[in-house]
Amino acid sequence: MADGNTGAAWEPRIVAFFCNWCTYTASDLAGTSRMTYAPNTRVIRIMCSGRLDPQFVVTAFRQGADGVLIGGCHPGDCHYQEGNYKALRRFRLLRRLLTQLGIEDARVRLEWISASEGDRVQKVTNEMVEQVRALGPLRLTPLPTPETAAPGHSIAVGE
Numbered sequence: 001m002a003d004g005n006t007g008a009a010w011e012p013r014i015v016a017f018f019c020n021w022c023t024y025t026a027s028d029l030a031g032t033s034r035m036t037y038a039p040n041t042r043v044i045r046i047m048c049s050g051r052l053d054p055q056f057v058v059t060a061f062r063q064g065a066d067g068v069l070i071g072g073c074h075p076g077d078c079h080y081q082e083g084n085y086k087a088l089r090r091f092r093l094l095r096r097l098l099t100q101l102g103i104e105d106a107r108v109r110l111e112w113i114s115a116s117e118g119d120r121v122q123k124v125t126n127e128m129v130e131q132v133r134a135l136g137p138l139r140l141t142p143l144p145t146p147e148t149a150a151p152g153h154s155i156a157v158g159e
Contacts, residue, residue, distance in 0.1 A: 012066040012132040014041040016125070017056065019049045021079040022115050023071030029118035037122040038129040041069065049073070049110075050083025054094045057108060058101075061140065067107045067132035069124070074112040084112065106131055107138060 018024040024045045030037065046052055049072025057068050070091065072084045091110045098108060109128055113120050 010137055012040055012129055014067045014069055014128055015060040015065040016041050016043045016069040017046050017052050018043055018071040019073055020045050020047050022073040023113040025115035026113050026117045026121045030121045033118050035122045037125045040129045041125050048080050048083035050086035054090055066138045067128055069128050070110045071113050074114055
């Protein structure tokens, strides 16, 4: 699929929010073990998957991500006792919200990956990139700016 601006082949952009204690450590293990996986993913370390504000995911999509991967500790292994259960509850609500915004369920994924599972980070990352590549680029309607707003309509500061 060609990108309209550059003429180059389109590649999906994935933003990954990884728990500091498990999935981020597994990602580091994959790197130090020289495991190769798609370079399309930009990892953002968060202290706990339960601390991921759904607004961060929406913002990632708004700023050009084609997919979002969330990684946390296995249930029962959370450094903060129940953070991953909180993440699961938020994830279910987030998927409903994204569906209402016209974003396919397959563009966001939650995975439990422990610190010793570097090979799983490799597998999940590659699967996510291929899944989003099959969906194609995410085409969201741009947010209105003062230049594009309809005459007579004002835009609130901070939007």
